[in-house]
Amino acid sequence: MGDRTLTRADLAEAVFRKIGLSRTESAQLVEMVLEEICSTIASGESVKISSFGSFLVRDKNERVGRNPKTGEEVPISPRRVAVFKPSNVLKDRILEAHGKRAASGLELMRAAE
Amino acid sequence: MIKSELVQAIANRNPHLYQRDVETIVNAIFDEITEALSDSNRVELRGFGAFSVKNRPPRSGRNPRTGEAVSVEEKWVPFFKAGKELRERLNAK
Numbered sequence: 001m002g003d004r005t006l007t008r009a010d011l012a013e014a015v016f017r018k019i020g021l022s023r024t025e026s027a028q029l030v031e032m033v034l035e036e037i038c039s040t041i042a043s044g045e046s047v048k049i050s051s052f053g054s055f056l057v058r059d060k061n062e063r064v065g066r067n068p069k070t071g072e073e074v075p076i077s078p079r080r081v082a083v084f085k086p087s088n089v090l091k092d093r094i095l096e097a098h099g100k101r102a103a104s105g106l107e108l109m110r111a112a113e
Numbered sequence: 114m115i116k117s118e119l120v121q122a123i124a125n126r127n128p129h130l131y132q133r134d135v136e137t138i139v140n141a142i143f144d145e146i147t148e149a150l151s152d153s154n155r156v157e158l159r160g161f162g163a164f165s166v167k168n169r170p171p172r173s174g175r176n177p178r179t180g181e182a183v184s185v186e187e188k189w190v191p192f193f194k195a196g197k198e199l200r201e202r203l204n205a206k
Contacts, residue, residue, distance in 0.1 A: 002153035084193030097151035
């Protein structure tokens with residue numbers, strides 16, 4: 001727990017377990033969903049997934065940056081960036097799961113003393 | 114775009130699937146990511162981006178209205194970093 005990195009393959013496996021499609025088709029559908037979200041964001045439109053969160057597009061103005069190596073000032077061109085705003089449901093889920101583990105970890109430490 | 118529109122878009126391109134099956138698929142994807150983050154795992158989707166959990170250590174904050182010192186508990190918050198391809202596509206002319 002906590003040291004794994006999931007990839008597309010894991011998402012495809014989750015889809016495969018849920019529904020009677022082949023592994024190949026499950027993988028293709030995962031790709032299609034990600035591509036649909038990507039192209040919507042790239043077009044400048046935000047994507048809201050209820051109880052998960054929203055992918056928003058923000059416009060950034062030009063600002064002055066600095067090359068951290070040389071200290072030289074360089075202009076950073078205006079750009080669009082994608083930000084993710086997690087839903088309260090997602091935030092609560094993560095907070096609760098981690099809080100519980102932290103609490104049981106403390107108990108284990110006390111028991112060992 | 115909201116989730117039902119995402120489901121509709123995928124269903125339109127897959128006429129052999131029922132819309133409710135596409136909904137199950139989309140839900141399975143986001144449920145899997147939610148579960149991974151709850152277990153403190155990372156989810157890395159090349160080209161799209163990476164989801165991770167960031168730890169915010171406990172700190173003492175202040176009630177901005179009264180100026181009173183309050184302790185803020187340790188927190189874990191979900192974080193998303195957009196992938197290189199997505200960043201480039203956002204700024205492609």
